Amino acid sequence: MIKADTTDNGRLTKMIKITDLWKAFEDHQVLKGVNLHIRQNEVMVIIGQSGCGKSVLLKLIIELLKPDRGRIEIFGQDITRLKGEALHKIQMRTGMVFQGSALFDSLTIGQNVGFFLYEHTDLDETTISGIVKEKLALVGLEGIENKKPSELSGGMKKRVALARVIAYEPEIIFYDEPTTGIDPIRGSGINRLIKKLQEKFSLTSVVVTHDMVSAYQIADRIAMLYDGRIIEVGTPDQIRQTKDPVVRQFITGEANGPIQ
Ligand SMILES: Nc1ncnc2c1ncn2[C@@H]1O[C@H](COP(=O)(O)OP(=O)(O)O)[C@@H](O)[C@H]1O
Numbered sequence: 578m579i580k581a582d583t584t585d586n587g588r589l590t591k592m593i594k595i596t597d598l599w600k601a602f603e604d605h606q607v608l609k610g611v612n613l614h615i616r617q618n619e620v621m622v623i624i625g626q627s628g629c630g631k632s633v634l635l636k637l638i639i640e641l642l643k644p645d646r647g648r649i650e651i652f653g654q655d656i657t658r659l660k661g662e663a664l665h666k667i668q669m670r671t672g673m674v675f676q677g678s679a680l681f682d683s684l685t686i687g688q689n690v691g692f693f694l695y696e697h698t699d700l701d702e703t704t705i706s707g708i709v710k711e712k713l714a715l716v717g718l719e720g721i722e723n724k725k726p727s728e729l730s731g732g733m734k735k736r737v738a739l740a741r742v743i744a745y746e747p748e749i750i751f752y753d754e755p756t757t758g759i760d761p762i763r764g765s766g767i768n769r770l771i772k773k774l775q776e777k778f779s780l781t782s783v784v785v786t787h788d789m790v791s792a793y794q795i796a797d798r799i800a801m802l803y804d805g806r807i808i809e810v811g812t813p814d815q816i817r818q819t820k821d822p823v824v825r826q827f828i829t830g831e832a833n834g835p836i837q
């Protein structure tokens with residue numbers, strides 16, 4: 578049952594519009610017709626069991642993978658049809674915080690946070706180090722520019738990964754399991770930070786997680802991915818009151834139900 582965007586009154590721009598998206602790996606059909614609209618300036622949380630295809634969906638949206646079928650419109654352009662400079666332009670307006678943070682181990686924290694600015698802009702060293710300092714302060718990590726990733730905890734690495742993405746001020750940020758692998762208290766800290774950056778930069782955020790506590794903490798809307806499709810979309814309150822037996826079982830974590 579797809580309930581996506583029935584309440585959309587047209588005033589809210591659809592930043593991301595995914596239509597009939599399919600993806601298989603050999604004979605394993607992972608996505609079977611995903612439809613989802615994400616509005617400007619919302620935090621959309623995509624929930625679902627481990628292995629259901631959440632990371633695959635994000636990788637398709639950021640063009641790390643190619644879909645077998647379907648459209649992915651970002652800022653009104655179908656990125657599955659774009660190449661080269663046109664695609665790169667869209668990619669520079671979006672950013673991804675990967676599950677393992679994906680920092681470059683051989684670079685300092687400062688070089689990591691400034692990475693995209695060194696690579697893709699003509700800004701000089703002094704300007705970049707100013708931006709790096711400012712973004713590290715925003716994520717609560719001042720003065721660690723000269724440290725290496727190996728000297729930081731998992732939670733700190735997540736914050737650095739966030740600073741690296743906001744350094745070039747994208748309009749959309751994708752987060753893959755931002756609280757997985759860190760303790761619940763630090764996880765809540767990361768969630769608060771996601772909300773704070775969302776408000777400060779008027780971002781649109783797409784967060785993938787299997788953690789319902791985090792989903793309720795940060796979501797404007799929650800979408801559930803199950804058996805290759807989005808089976809329900811709604812506000813946290815609507816999801817809490819769901820009548821769908823699959824969604825109900827997932828959010829309550831009961832052992833018995835339609836999910837095996
Ligand atoms: N590059 C790949 N090659 C083959 N199978 C893959 C690949 N990436 C993901 N898969 C498979 O697709 C399914 C969904 O994976 P994933 O999106 O990582 O799940 P999750 O919802 O936990 O993020 C899994 O069964 C996984 O093994």
Ligand SMILES: [Mg+2]
Pocket residue numbers: 631632633753754
């Ligand atoms: Mg994943």
